[in-house]
Amino acid sequence: MTKVISLIQHPINLVRDGEVVLTINPSGNIARVSVSRKQVGELLGFPRYKSVYGPVEGLPAPEEGVVYAVSRLVLDRSPERDDLVGPDTSPQGAVRNEKGHIIGVLGWQE
Numbered sequence: 001m002t003k004v005i006s007l008i009q010h011p012i013n014l015v016r017d018g019e020v021v022l023t024i025n026p027s028g029n030i031a032r033v034s035v036s037r038k039q040v041g042e043l044l045g046f047p048r049y050k051s052v053y054g055p056v057e058g059l060p061a062p063e064e065g066v067v068y069a070v071s072r073l074v075l076d077r078s079p080e081r082d083d084l085v086g087p088d089t090s091p092q093g094a095v096r097n098e099k100g101h102i103i104g105v106l107g108w109q110e
Contacts, residue, residue: 004085006069007031007058012087013104015095020104024069031059033073053077075110085110 006012006024008031014022034054041048056074062083070078075086085108088094095104 001065003066004069005060005066007060007074008069008071008087012069015104015106018095029058029060031068031070031074032057033071033077069108072109 004024005027007027007029009026011026012024013020014024033056036052036054037049038052039047040050053073056077059070059074059078059081060068062081066083068084070084070086072086072089075084078084087105088107088109089102089105090109093106093109094102095106097103
């Protein structure tokens with residue numbers, strides 16, 4: 001059986017038939033992409049910035065039988081890893097309440 005460890009700071013609710021059937025809580029360890037910003041100009045008297053992305057931080061080494069749930073940004077910056085998934089928050093995968101807030105997902109994305 002595969003163990004899923006969440007490296008995201010919020011719970012992941014998995015939905016089936018309109019009901020939350022599984023919640024994966026944060027592990028307490030967060031994987032993030034380091035980011036800095038560089039001012040590239042101004043617009044209407046306010047600064048404009050460009051984000052400069054660096055390496056992934058807080059990502060454990062691969063472990064047999066373990067899949068890590070991470071953010072889309074961590075997924076995109078870690079193409080060499082096949083043990084990473086993210087909650088599918090695409091328009092097709094996100095389940096929203098009447099106010100439009102995501103309450104869960106139907107599956108995973110790679």
